[in-house]
Amino acid sequence: MLEINKPYLRSAAEGLILEIRLMPNAQKDAIVGIYGDRIKISVTSRAIENKANQHLIKFLAKYFGLTQKQVKILRGETRREKTVLLLTADLNCAKLILKELNL
Numbered sequence: 015m016l017e018i019n020k021p022y023l024r025s026a027a028e029g030l031i032l033e034i035r036l037m038p039n040a041q042k043d044a045i046v047g048i049y050g051d052r053i054k055i056s057v058t059s060r061a062i063e064n065k066a067n068q069h070l071i072k073f074l075a076k077y078f079g080l081t082q083k084q085v086k087i088l089r090g091e092t093r094r095e096k097t098v099l100l101l102t103a104d105l106n107c108a109k110l111i112l113k114e115l116n117l
Contacts, residue, residue, distance in 0.1 A: 018108050022048065022053045023108060023112070028099060028101055029084075029099060029103065030107055030108055031088070031097060032053055032074075032099075032111070033053065034052055034055050034070070034095070034096045034097075035052040035053070035094055035095055035096075036057065036061075036066060036070055036095075036096055037057070038056075038057055038094075039058070039066075041056075043056065043057050043069070044056050045111070045114045045115070047115060052095065053111065057069040057073055067087055067091055070096070071087070074098065074100070078100060084100060085098060085100060085101070086098065
């Protein structure tokens with residue numbers, strides 16, 4: 015696997031790790047841009063009863079063409095700052111996010 019080492023996106027043995035700043039209760043689901051050293055993502059679900067986390071997993075799975083089981087929240091389940099693991103060796107996932115962020 016190609017080595018990727020950005021503050022918000024890095025490769026790991028299991029796949030790719032994303033550092034995310036989540037914006038729940040937004041008007042649309044979207045990758046918004048960079049927020050400090052994290053990728054800012056908005057979701058329409060509210061941050062009640064884990065709904066925003068579940069929505070984030072569904073959004074990322076659909077965006078990257080993965081199953082929901084391939085998207086894991088490693089840290090930050092009760093915070094806006096999250097560390098997410100994408101269980102994939104496909105470098106196109108990294109290319110997609112970098113393209114979306116215009117990097």
